[in-house]
Amino acid sequence: MSGTSSLNVEIDRSTGTFNVLIDYHIDAYIDPETSEYFGDTSWMADISLAGGGSVGGGSGFGAESDLAYLGLGLLSGNFVLSFSAMNTFSADSIAATWNVFSVFDATTPQTVAGSAIDDIIIGGDGDDMLRGLDGADLIDAGAGDDIVDGGAGDDRLNGLDGDDILIGGAGDDTFTVDSVGDIVIERAGQGYDRVIALASTILADNVEELTLYGLGAMNGTGNAGNNRIFGSDGANVLTGGDGDDILNGNGGDDVLRGGQGADELAGRDNGTALGDTATYSDSAVGIVANLATGLGSGGAAQGDTYIEVENIDGSQGNDDLTGSTGANILRGLGGNDVLRGGAGGDTLDGGAGIDTASYYTSAAGVSVNLATGAGSGGTAQGDVLTGIEALSGSQGNDSLTGDAGANTLQGWNGSDVLTGGIGKDTLTGGAGADRFAYGGAAESTVGADADRITDFSHAQGDRIDLSAIDASTALAGNQAFSFIGTGLYTGVAGQLRYAVNGGVTTIAGDVNGDKVSDFHIQLTGSVALLATDFIL
Known part of the structure; x- marks a missing residue:
């Protein structure tokens, strides 16, 4: 591959030297004769100057990258820069022309206006006004609180240091935001626009895409449109807004809040074993979310899909939350919720309300104790429960135990053992010969707060187990009734x-x-x- 690129450098001072960094893009290349791939390799450049200019410093193409960087030390004067790669392939030559405007070393506010072609504008340390006008412009504002206006064309605007105002205009623009004080302005119908953010960012109106960059924890929030929001390698909170959004957490333990609209919530790689969380905590209407099928419905979850999401935070309403085959964390928050962890050691946190942990789909029997918060057997193996008031058993033989509160225990199929414990409990054995067990007289009080067994059946072989209650307090030992x-x-x-x-x-x-x-x-x-x- 060989060719030349001409840069018409216009310096706004008659004397002085200026540092300029050119970011020149070369696509990956496959040699049509040998099918050899060139792209993630090292290139060398042969740089020559015409028109009396001078160059200092190194030059070359970066290794393991499709981006070629020409480091042009110190430039002075007006000149045309040309280069060619020392490696030559059977490919079309490349050529491009820019105007370069630099006030790099200026410390006072500068005003620079570009041209009708593609410009490279580099600001200084002051509060600059930089305008690209027409063309696909690259504007780096430098330090200071700058105003950057790309104008028409597909522009790349970078405020760099300071609290900057970045204005896109017509075209598909890319904004780089590195401060929470940066402001992006984009008009409706002016193209598909992106923000690359190095700090927590709320997406401006009429901008479609946001990408967080870096390792630190930061947050990205969309607007009322249909947004694509990509997290960084750190722990992010991504919020979609009202449109049909795509949230991609990437690395880290991310929190994904789609908001209204049919959203795609993709956790992707995790930072730790905690995993990524889809949250509906600010929704007043109950939702249905199923990580096994990857589908959501109801309230803010209507039309949502889940990809590589491990955890769900429900709404303030009555939710139905189902995990996957892995280890999930399901939080019901407000309302009367049903939590189904599925296979894997799950954490089921009901939150406020009367919440149910359900093991109905487990073919094998389960043992779950609300007093200890532990589960075992079947799909309850390794489960940890908190804030749960009701248990729904499996299709096998279950052992379900309540806590000191009012519990509802349902055995379903199989020969189950239901132990309500202290409190006003409701016990339903379901099919099979079930046993309703009591450990003391205080576990079911006299009167309206007594336990209720809803389906006691002679025919099924149900029995009430009072053997742990001492029938006579006057005698030593445990007497039978x-x-x-x-x-x-x-x-x-x-x-x-x-x-x-x-x-x-x-x-x-x-x-x-x-x-x-x-x-x-x-x-x-x-x-x-x-x-x-x-x-x-």
Whole structure:
């Protein structure tokens, strides 16, 4: 490959020297005769000057890059610069022409206007006014609080140091923002525009794309349009706004907030084991989000898709959140939520409201204890639960245990063991021979706050396990109850009876022989109980 590039350098001073850095682009090349690829390689340049100019410093093309950089030391005068690569291939020659305007060493404010062709304008240390006019311009503003106006054409505007105002104009413009004080201005319908940000940035109106650059934690926020937002290698918070947005976290543990619209939330590579999070925490309406299918619906999740996202933060409404086969963190936040971790050691955090951890899709039985916050077996293996009030079991034989609050436990299929613990609990065994277990008389109080078993069934072989309750406080050890059917207490400790009233069957026990019930357990429906229905 060989060729020349001419640069018409116009210096706005009659004397002095100026530093200029030219960023010259050469695409990767494949030799049509040998099919050899040239691009990620090292090039050398043969630079010559005409018109009385001089050059100092080194020159050459960067290794392992498709961008060629000519480092032109100190320039003076007006001249034409030409170069050719020492390597020659069977390719078309290349040629380009720019006007170069430099006030690089100026410390006072400067005003520079470009031309109708492609310009390179380099500002100084002052508060400069730099205008590209027509053409595809490259403007580096330098230090100071500058105003940079690209004009028409596909421009690249870089404010560099200071709080700068960058104005795009017509064309597909690229803005580089390195300060939170930089302001980007773009009019509607003026092309597809991009911001490359080295600091946290809110995308200006009428700009379509934002890319965060660097290793540090920073945030990127879109506008009301359809945005593409790309994170950096650090931990980012990416917020889409109201349009149909694409959020790509790249490296780091990122938080992706699509907002309204049908959004694509892609976490990509993670920084740690915590993973990337799709969040709907600012949505008042409940959502459905499923990391296994990669689909969302309802509220701000309507039409959303998930790619390589590990965690979900729900809304302030009633959410239905489902994990993938990996380790997920599901947070329900506000509302009455249903959390399905799936396979993998998941963290299920219900937040406020009455929240359910569901293992309904697990073929193998699970063991989940809300008092300890631990799960095992089936898809509960390795799960950690907090802020959960209800458990929904699997298709196998489950062991479901509540905490000191009011819990709802549902076994579904299989022969399940349900232990409500302290509090007003609702227990549903489902199909199979289920056991409803109690560890003490205080676990189901007398009256309206008694536990309720909703589906006790003789036919299925259900039993109520009272064997852990000491039936007589007057005797040492753990005494068994004596079932007296619907009879009345006779003043003997350890008597167990039941009564049916208004479609509710109430089981009562007297553990001290004072003829007063010390606990109640309620059954839905009128049930004629037998001693064999209990483990006494």
